[in-house]
Amino acid sequence: MFAPYCPDHGSRVLLFVENIEAIERTPKGIRIRYRCNCGHRGLWSAGTESELAA
Ligand SMILES: [Zn+2]
Incomplete structure (x- = not known):
């Protein structure tokens, strides 16, 4: 899972x-x-592949 910033939400989701x-x-x-x-x-953007897997 990941938590990008969503401008429509006005927060990270x-x-x-x-x-x-x-x-x-x-x-x-x-x-x-x-x-x-x-x-x-x-x-x-995920910095590294390991970050994506976390
Ligand atoms: Zn959203």
Whole structure:
């Protein structure tokens, strides 16, 4: 799970695998395209792969 900031919520929200639309691997780490429970779509950057698994 991960907790990106959702501007529609105005706070961080706890999201799960079901909320992930795509995972992009970049030289700087992993970026996750997510859809919040409220319908907001955003991009969340995970620093490292180990952080994603935590
Ligand atoms: Zn939201």
